[in-house]
Amino acid sequence: MKKFTLLCCLLSVFAFGQNSSKTCETLSKINTLIQSEHFHPKPVDDSLSVYVFDTFINDLYQSSTLFSKAEYQKLRKHRLLLDNQILQHDCSFLIEFVSTYRTALERKKTAIEKLQKANLKYDGLDTIHFSNKKNQYDLSIIGLQKVWEKKLKFDILEDISKKSTDIDSLKSHFSTLEKIAKSDVTDHNLCKLASILNSPKGLDYDLQNAFYNVFCNYFDPHTNYFTTDAKANFMASLSSSELSLGLNGELNEKNEIQITDLIPGGPAAKSKQLEKGDIITKVSNKKGEEHIISCTPFEQISQMMFSDSNLEIELTVQKKSGKIIVLTLQKQLVATTSHSVYSLIAENETKVGYINIPTFYSDFDSNDNTGCAHDVEVELKKLNADGIKGLVIDLQNNGGGSMEEAVKLTGLFINAGPVTLLVNNKKSVTVLKDDLDKIAYSGPIVILINGNSASASEFFTAAMQDYNRAIVVGSTSVGKASMQTILPLDKSKDEFVKLTIEKFYRITGQSHQIKGIVPDVILPMLFEDISLRESSYKTALVNDSIPVRANYKPFPKALFATPLELSRFRLEDNIRFKDISNLNKEIDAVFTNPKVTLALTFDSVFKHCNTITALRKKVQKAAVIETNCRITNNSADALTLKEDEANLEINAVKISDLKYSPYLQEAITIINDFNISNRE
The missing domain is CATH 2.30.42.10 (PDZ domain)
Structure with a gap:
């Protein structure tokens, strides 16, 4: 059996060795494409080598408690050499990465199987430490095994603690519950390890693709390697x-x-x-x-x-x-109704239209110009027919999508004019314009954004803000001001790179890259400080400005003065938003700076889990405080829904969710103040 296993390993290494030249060939194609087309290509040098090594290693499953110090040091010899090896078309280093990773995974699998049969003690002699400290890779194999045992004990105790808030009841049934939890936890661990080791296309294939992607990410976080399937998935996410x-x-x-x-x-x-x-x-x-x-x-x-x-x-x-x-x-x-535009009527002293745009989708396979901008125009006709006094456009959690749709959408609310400035890697500036001198809605607008609003949603919001066409309400957006396209590596079109080819700037010449769109009315959102923004990425493009300003005619900003002043005054005493800010401080204490050391006893872990549970309940409670807003369907949809029972439940959920939004409530009040202060 040992000879057979050894033969399998040798054959695997031999097969991967043959693929080494293919790996380098693919990396060479990726690099050639990036150097030619990327907005800001960078040389393949020591800086790339360090970033790719560190990121690739750290991204591997539980790598800091998987590799021993000796294994890490063995791999670390490549940290300053990857650039040379790639340029010299020698990608055999991946053989060592795959082999070491497989050995480490198998070792952990064997250790978990052994712990599965062992009688674990929860006497408090062991402790576990949680920290945001960077990966150290400083443990011996024996040290790693001890860490795995501690983590297993914690997961078992945590699993039991989550079953009830009655500690006495849990203690009285601890022996039975421990056996069940231990079985579940060890089975999950073994299943996770097996899914990596026995990946359908092989561990070497997965690591190759991961390496390609990390290589691409060095140039910026939105440049990615795609297989045919990955490209199809990405395109589907942008389609209606x-x-x-x-x-x-x-x-x-x-x-x-x-x-x-x-x-x-x-x-x-x-x-x-x-x-x-x-x-x-x-x-x-x-x-x-x-x-x-x-x-x-x-x-x-x-x-x-x-x-x-x-x-x-x-x-x-x-x-x-x-x-x-x-x-x-x-x-x-x-x-795909989950990311399609929809509208509702919202009332609180005044009647406004509400349009939710989950993504900037487009039907790439259609020639009839359908997409989110077209769908918004359809919804606007319905809302206008109902005599709305203002409009709220909700871009919260909108991660972006088609820039073309964002340009079209802006054109629904402004007269013909520039929308954004695009700059490519040759520093050539292109002015994107809306050429249609036709406005679909001319009333007051509030745009809602948050820390998850990105890319095309920022593009649209920036234009509306620069034209003084809308008041922006919420929290600072992600800060992504770059444009990507998908290009094939070669004529076979089996492999692709989603490539950052341009950076877009506001029509003022300024950029929201890294900085994000700063709302006119800043409101806190839950989990704000732990949201992933552009500034979270090491390789994000820098923020800068260009000495070019588009010729455009903004609406009078003076119209916003009174509603903005009233909003600021009102929010000083807003209990709900103060509660959200205070909750964020508690969330930060738990997730941003945990630094917790726990004794591995049931009492200690139960107390820790209940602290987290109590915080989770506070968050859930804060999210379901009903506002004074009355939410209904527009008249056209109300008629349609009478004959569409299948969509009634989805519609009811949308209406119910919106009743709890303090952001919508503030937006409606701002529109009401705008209308009152600007009456002729």
Whole structure:
């Protein structure tokens, strides 16, 4: 058996060795494309080598408690050499990375299997420390094994602690609960390790692709390597329709997919076997590949469920009753309601229209100019027919999308004129303009943004702010002011790079890159300080300005003076927003600077978990305080919904969620103040 295992390893190394030249060839193509087309190409030098090595190692699964000090030092010899090796077309270094990673994963798997059979003690002699301290890679193999044991104990105690807030009840059943929790925790750990080791396309393939992507990220965080499937997934996220199973879901605490809604007319709804709240535990395709959801990297799950190459998917589902069912769904073209524009009527002293734009989607395969801008125009006609006195455009959590759609959308609210300035790697400046001298809505506008509003949503908001066409309310946006395109590496079109080719500037010549869009009325959002912004990335493009200013005619800013002053005065005593700010301080204390040392006893872990649980309950409570706003459908949609029972539940959720928004309430009040202060 040992000889057979050794032979398999040798064959694997030999096969990967043959692929080494292919790896270098791909990296060479990526680099050639980047050096030619990227907005700000950088040389392949020691700086790249250090970034790629550090990022690649740190991104590997639990790398800081996986590699021993000796293993890390062995790999670290490449830290200043990767640039030379890549340029010399010698990518054999990846063989060592893969081999060392596989050895470390197997070692941890063996250790967990051993701990699975051991009687663990929770007497407090062991402690566990949580910190944001950077990866040290300073442990011996024995030290690593001790860390794994401590983490396993903590996870078991945490699992038990989450089952109830009654500590006495949990203690009285501790022995039974410990056996169940231990089985669940060790099974999850082993499943996670197995999913990496037994990846459908192989560990070497996964690490190769990860390396390509890290190489691309050195030039900026939005330059990425794409396989055909990854490209298809990305394009689908920007489209108003896609081949889909017709369901939406979110990860629960066990990292399983819980169905949040079924798209009417989609495969999932048509099956009549699924409902909201069901849990998807496993997925598989016709190629014989299968993934257990809770222990498989989400990228692999996403690729299987959403890639056009997998048209038929088998789902293993746990019903709300606990019953397990297995069903096969055939993908079909489905309108993606989860990121489609919709509108509602919101009232609080005045009647305003509310338009939610989840993404700047576009139907790339259509020639009829459909996309989010077209859909917004349709909604505006409905709202105008209802006699609205103002408009709220909600871009909270809008991660961007099509820049072309953002230009079209701006054109709905301004007369013909410049919208943004684009600069390429040759420093050539292009002025993007709206050429249509036609406004779809001329009344007062408030735009809602937050720390998750990015890219195209920032592009649109910046233009509206510079034209004084809207008052911007919320928290500072992400700060991404760059434009990407997807280019093939060669004529085969099997591999691609999503490449940053241009940077966009406001029509004032200023840039919101890194800085983000700063609202006119700043309101706190929950988890604000731990949100991932452009400034979080080491390789983000710098903020600068250009000595060019577009010729444009803004609306009078004086119209905003009174409503802005009244808003600032009102918010000084706003209890709800003060509570959100105070909650953020508590969240920061837990997540930003944990630095907690716990004794591995049930009492200690239970107390720690209940602190987190109490904070989570505070957050949940803060999110469900109902406002005074009355939310209804516009008249046109109200008529349509009478004959569309399938969408009634989704519509009810949208209305219910909006009733809890303090941001919408403040936006409506600002519009009311605007109308009162600017009456003729």
